[in-house]
Amino acid sequence: MDLVNIICVKWGTKYGADYVNKLHSMVRRNMSRPYRFVCFTDDAAGIAPGIETQALPKIGIPEFDAATGWTRYHGWLKATVFAAPLSDLKGPVLFLDVDIVITGPLDDFFDPPGAFLVIKEWDKRDETGNTSAFRFEAGAHGDLIAHLAADLQSAQSDYRNEQEFVTSYFSRKGLMGYWPKGWCVSFKRHCMHRGLMGFFRPARIPQGAKIVVFHGKPNPPDAIIGRSGKWYRRVLPVAWVDELWR
Template sequence: MNSQKIIICMKWGKKFGPEYVNRLYAMAKRNITGEFRLVCFTDNPLGLRPEVETRQLPELGCEHPERTIGKWPKVALWGAELGGLSGPVLFVDLDSVIINNIDDYFSYGSPDDVILARNWAKPFSGMGQTSIFRFPVGKNSHILKNFRASAQSIADKYKFEQHYITSSVTGGIKFWPENWTRHFRLHCLPIFPLRYFVRAKFPKAAKVVTFPGGPNPSDIILGRWDEDFHPFQSGKQHIANALANSFSPKERWRYIKRYVLPCDWIREHWRE
C-alpha cells in the first residue's frame, strides 16, 4: 500500500462554509498517525486554513442532470487526472465526523481497490455509500467518460451518484469493515418517539460517523434537524409548532418525527 496518506474533499456552492473543511483537517490531524495531506477541490478557497491544499473543482464536462437529487459533481473525481494526485486517495464528505483513529482507512485492502461504506439504508442491495471512500486516481476513468456521454440517462437510471459508482467500478467495489463507518440517523439516532427522550448514542467502536440525508452535525449541536427548525426546543414545544403551522397531514407528521436532542459527543469531536 502507498504509505502516503491523502484525504480529498469537495466544497462547492454555499451549503458548506470554510469551517467545514477546517474542521475536517483538525479532526484528521487528531486521528491520523504521522504526516497526511488534505486536498480540497473547491470553487472558493477563501477562509481555508493554510495547511489545506486547494485545487480547482474538476470539470464535470457536461450539463448537470435534472430531476435527480444525487450529488453528481462527485463523478468528476473519476477522470484520468485529478489535480496532479496519484495512487489511492481517501474521499471524505464535509459533514462527516471523525471520532477515532483512521489510519486503517489508508492501509486496508489493495491500493487498486475501490472501497466504500455500505449503503446502510439498503444494506442488502450491494450498493455502496460515498460519504467516505477510497479509490486509485485515474484507474476507473471510464466512469466519467461514460457519464459525460449520457449524463441524463445515467442519472435517470441510477438516481444517485453512489449507485452509478457502485455499478461501474471495474472488478466491483469492496466495503469497509462494518463497524468502522456508522450512519448517524440509522445507527446513532434513537427511533421515533424515543428520540424525544434519549440522545444520540456514541458509536465507540466506529472511526467515522456519516450524515447522508441529514441531519447535519452543525444543526444537531444546536438541537434541531436543519435550518428550517428552531434551535433546541422541548418535545412539547416542537409538537406545538407542528400543530400550529399550516402543514398537510404528511408534512406535519414528518415535522414531528424530525426531532433531535443536542449531542455533546458531536460537539466534542466536530471542532477545530
C-alpha cells in the same frame, strides 16, 4: 511510510468553508501516517490558509466543467475525483464528505486491499454504497468518466444520484468492496435511540465507529443544538458532536 491522500469536494453554497476547516482539523487529530489533504472547490474563500485547495477537476463534460444545472445541485460533481490524472495526486486516495464527524483513527482506512472501498448503504439490500467515505487509486479509473460522458442523459435518468451511479459501475466491474461493518455509521440509524428513548437520551457513538455520517437532516450543527430538521424526529443536544466537530 508512503504518503497517502485525503480529499474532499466543496461546491455551491450548501456547505460553508467552516465544514472544510473542521474536516481538516478532525483529520489532523485522527491520522498518524503521513498524508496530503486537498479540498477541490469552486470557491476557496474562508478556507483556512493551511489547507491546500485546488479547482474542481475538469473532466471534459461541459455540464460538469461548468458546474451548472443538475450536476451542481445533485452531488454529481463528486464523480470528478475519478479524473485521470487527478491533478498531481498519486497513490491511494480517501475521499471524505465535508459533513461527517470523525470519531476514531483513520489510518486503518488505507490498509484493506481493494481497488474501490466504500460504505455499504444501510437502507438498501442491493450493492449500492454510500459515498460519504471511499478509497481508490488516484487516476486509475478514468474509464468511469468515459462511461459517464458516453451517455450522460442515461446516467441522469437511470440513477438517482452520483453514489448509485459510481457504486453500480464499480460493482459491475467486480472492483467494489465495503469497509468493515461498524467503521462508518449513520447518525440517524445507529447513533440515535429508537422510539421513546430518543426523547430522553441523546445520540451516542457506537463502539468501534470511526466515522459518523450525517445524511439528510440533521447536520452536525443541528445535532449540537438539538434541532432535528424534521417535525417527526426529536434530537436532543449532542455534546460529543460539539466536542469532535471542530
